[in-house]
Amino acid sequence: MNESLLSYREALRLIEDHLTPLPIRRINWRCSIGAALAEDVAAIENLPPFTNTSMDGYAVRSEDVQGASENRPVRLHVAEAIFAGDSPSRQTLQPGWAAKIMTGAPLPQGADAVIMVEYTKTHNDSVDIFSSAQPGENLRPEGEEIRRGDVLLPLGIAVGPVERGLLAQQGIREVSVRQPPRAALLATGDELVEPESEIVPGQIRNVNAYTLAAELERLRCPVADLGIGRDDPGALRDLIRRGVEEADLLIASGGVSAGERDFLPGLLRDMGMRTIFHKASVKPGKPILFGLLDERPIFGLPGNVVSVIASFHLFVKPSIKLMMGRKDWRNTTMFARMGQLVHNPGSRTHFMRCRLSHMPSGAPIAYPTGKQESGMLTSLLGADGFAVIPGDVDTVEEFTEVEFIPLRDDR
Numbered sequence: 246m247n248e249s250l251l252s253y254r255e256a257l258r259l260i261e262d263h264l265t266p267l268p269i270r271r272i273n274w275r276c277s278i279g280a281a282l283a284e285d286v287a288a289i290e291n292l293p294p295f296t297n298t299s300m301d302g303y304a305v306r307s308e309d310v311q312g313a314s315e316n317r318p319v320r321l322h323v324a325e326a327i328f329a330g331d332s333p334s335r336q337t338l339q340p341g342w343a344a345k346i347m348t349g350a351p352l353p354q355g356a357d358a359v360i361m362v363e364y365t366k367t368h369n370d371s372v373d374i375f376s377s378a379q380p381g382e383n384l385r386p387e388g389e390e391i392r393r394g395d396v397l398l399p400l401g402i403a404v405g406p407v408e409r410g411l412l413a414q415q416g417i418r419e420v421s422v423r424q425p426p427r428a429a430l431l432a433t434g435d436e437l438v439e440p441e442s443e444i445v446p447g448q449i450r451n452v453n454a455y456t457l458a459a460e461l462e463r464l465r466c467p468v469a470d471l472g473i474g475r476d477d478p479g480a481l482r483d484l485i486r487r488g489v490e491e492a493d494l495l496i497a498s499g500g501v502s503a504g505e506r507d508f509l510p511g512l513l514r515d516m517g518m519r520t521i522f523h524k525a526s527v528k529p530g531k532p533i534l535f536g537l538l539d540e541r542p543i544f545g546l547p548g549n550v551v552s553v554i555a556s557f558h559l560f561v562k563p564s565i566k567l568m569m570g571r572k573d574w575r576n577t578t579m580f581a582r583m584g585q586l587v588h589n590p591g592s593r594t595h596f597m598r599c600r601l602s603h604m605p606s607g608a609p610i611a612y613p614t615g616k617q618e619s620g621m622l623t624s625l626l627g628a629d630g631f632a633v634i635p636g637d638v639d640t641v642e643e644f645t646e647v648e649f650i651p652l653r654d655d656r
């Protein structure tokens with residue numbers, strides 16, 4: 246049969262067109278890791294908040310130390326010592342005077358430069374300065390990094406360590422965000438038992454619920470595990486209902502292909518789901534199903550253990566980020582050279598599991614991780630991502646450049 250299937254790009258476009266962003270909530274900054282900002286966050290203070298020194302040394306008036314050198318030091322009176330944490334000195338530094346000062350301490354009035362301690366020699370209540378200074382030298386001026394009212398963090402980025410650090414630095418207590426969606430997981434199949442179970446021939450252990458839950462944890466999505474659904478429309482219907490009630494999106498695995506007990510596409514349609522697409526021209530993961538039931542996104546991922554992980558990365562992860570209003574929802578891509586000759590028979594885009602290495606020049610090079618069967622989870626062991634072999638390319642010669650989608654982009 247010669248079907249014309251939706252391309253990966255077209256499928257992503259359909260997802261983008263049909264997902265609605267989650268509601269916005271105001272939350273405490275401490276709990277913001279993993280959430281996406283739903284507003285531009287403006288700085289509420291100048292940074293640095295006051296002009297301070299970036300070096301231990303002596304605060305001076307630069308005109309006083311003009312021409313100072315190793316051989317011709319300038320001697321200044323020492324007024325006081327200022328430490329980090331001291332409030333700004335009330336004394337104005339007078340001509341001919343210096344103040345001892347430590348990194349992070351506020352610069353006294355009148356001073357306009359700091360001489361590093363290495364270029365000074367202290368006497369009882371005076372100091373020899375062995376170097377001249379430009380106005381502003383070794384200073385961190387107020388507002389140098391950011392000014393009150395400037396955009397500190399833009400809308401649509403996820404809060405990570407740096408972003409939370411900036412919120413802490415500014416004393417910003419609340420932010421408007423979209424939090425990671427709650428995901429309901431449903432593993433379907435009469436052959437499935439839970440991992441702790443002994444198995445009899447014919448049975449296998451549920452893997453997908455556990456790989457998916459781990460992927461979701463990385464994105465900080467709360468998970469509602471619906472357990473194992475038998476290949477029975479009545480039982481599946483109840484679980485799907487529960488999933489849609491309890492979660493923002495439902496991810497099912499298994500039962501979306503053309504087998505006689507692959508009930509999900511028909512059942513979901515009967516339950517009122519709007520099918521947005523079923524099947525895409527991708528390998529692995531061709532039978533993927535995406536639709537909306539009560540405006541909740543539903544993903545039916547093909548049950549093979551590799552297909553599940555691949556389709557999670559290719560379709561579900563970008564969808565979760567889109568629901569959060571993240572501007573960086575698309576998977577990161579890079580280029581790599583193929584480490585060996587590979588073939589892509591058939592017409593689907595092959596997302597080939599590969600390990601990345603580096604050529605002597607430092608350029609990335611991708612080596613397939615052995616057998617590429619979509620039922621072999623070991624083919625993902627040690628894989629750094631997917632080399633993308635387009636459907637209309639039959640043979641990729643060694644060292645040919647291909648697109649590469651890393652499995653971890655840490656965002």
Ligand code: AMP
Pocket residue numbers: 432433434436437449450451452453454498499500501502504546547548549550620
């Ligand atoms: P299906 O998509 O239901 O036709 O399943 C395809 C293959 O994946 C079959 O060999 C199933 O036994 C297997 N499979 C389905 N669900 C799971 C699961 N949760 N864990 C491990 N393997 C599964």
Ligand code: MG
Pocket residue numbers: 433434435499500548
């Ligand atoms: Mg099945």
